[in-house]
Amino acid sequence: MNATQTRWRWLLWVAVALLLLAAPFLIEATLGRAWVRIADVALLFIMLALGLNIVVGFAGLLDLGYIAFFAVGAYCYALLASPQLAIHWPFLVLLPLGAMVAAVFGILLGAPTLRLRGDYLAIVTLGFGEIIRVLLNNLNRPVNITNGPQGITLIDPLQIGGFSLAQTHSFAGLTFTALHSYYFVFLACAVVSIIISRRLEDSRIGRAWVAIREDELAAASMGINTRNMKLLAFAMGATFGGVAGGLFASFQGFISPESFHLIDSIMVLCMVVLGGMGNVAGVVLGAVLLTALPEALRYIGPLQQRWFGEVFIDPSDLRMLLFGLALVLMMLFRPSGIWPARRRTAENVTERMTEKRHASG
């Protein structure tokens, strides 16, 4: 790479950064405030998808109960920062704590499933996800801990000193509503998640995970402690989920077991698979697309009303229909995702081209 290219690359990054910083204001001005909330949620899902990508994409362990770690993080935050147990700890303590508790749950799930692969692992993780949800749903008797199906309300917002993200602030002529403030916190967390994912991928640890995915037996014979590395993958993935869960609880101010269903695990898995399993950029793209598209489809209802005078297809039905169609088409035409991992494409192609040159020359 020469100096000009380096400079262009820098300019590109600065432009992307500025765009991301201005995004909530641009979105509010063009699409309305509802879309700022969607952007916030998309950033949370980026974190979740990146966490699951460590488990499924890197280490190749199919986890269908991933949302449980999101739930653990969310409840960890909610219980210790709400009137429910009358505890109000600061978020700077609670987020790392949520990450750690989720990591412990990750290891708890990982330990009994070490010998399982593929379908069998998927079934057990699916069960684990349900266990967590059912527990949260029923831990209101005989001692009320989680408040059961009613969920936990009045969860503290993120707050440093007297500065609460839930209030509206004005700064430099811009109005920061809660949605805006949370956007920047979530953006920072998502960027950190991306950096962590990329650095892990290009490390000794990341290569060990991929080696296990490719051939567990050969990996063990090369001196990789497969048991510890798999547990590490579960714990790291769960950590991302735990942090995202805590942020989610503070953002919503209310959580209930309803937010952590199997379909949510599957949604996150779809983000990973559709985006490009194992590729950080692809997973981010998948998370953004799958958060935004269902929301965009909501406009279909009013449009039908305007054009035909009545609603033929309910937008939520259409959503599942298009979603299924998209999955089928993807599996047919781009089985490794919209933006597949580098290892499977780019290098492959350039290498083949040089090979051809050798062959013909």
Place this chain on the structure above:
Amino acid sequence: MQAADILLAATGISKHFGGLAALTDVSISVRRGEIFGLIGPNGAGKTTLFNVLTGLYAADAGELAFDGQTITGSKPHRVARQGIARTFQNIRLFGGMTALENVMVGRHVRTRTGVLGAVLRTRGAAAEERAITRRARELLDYCGLAARAGTLARDLPYGDQRRLEIARALATEPKLLALDEPAAGMNATETATLRKLLERILAGGVALLLIEHDMKLVMGLSHRVAVLDYGEKIAEGEPAAVQRDPKVIAAYLGGTVV
């Protein structure tokens, strides 16, 4: 024979699969600085013995000692750390990784960067990462694969895949390299290249344990050979002597001399 000369000692190894006795009371010992050949007809138990030696199977009976330490019942990654590296009869590379990355995985056991080092990209971690890449490139070059560094392992030609497995195994800094039919499927030129490579590895101070069906190769290279038949060791000694052993001739050829 001095005890200190013995690198690997397997004593009285037995392994059953259900009612099938794959190995019965097999003992072999590999000395430092030698090539030890393991031969026998198909299904004689050679690969089973390899899998026991490298920790993939637990032996039903018997003792394993390597480099002065007991490794009986050790897990594969422990065995690799002790200094036994292996290749597989049916090549088991990390197909979706490049040739370079395959060899880099081999460095895992001799490096130490953890999650924190990798995420914070500390000076130590970055230096280690550079050292891993450098060593992996050296080993690719050593095995004649320098031009293939960026190719996915699954896209490599067969002979290159075999050599890449050797490069990956060497990356773990083994004291003993166990090769399961390295010349299988190779043509005469490739086998000749392989032979030179194996001799160079030996000269570098690594002992070799070799399962091979190419008699010219294994008899020409090995200092000593052991012959397995139906899970039992029927002969052991220098290649020339073993070749004349009537039991070996019977096992292989049903009585005819080569």
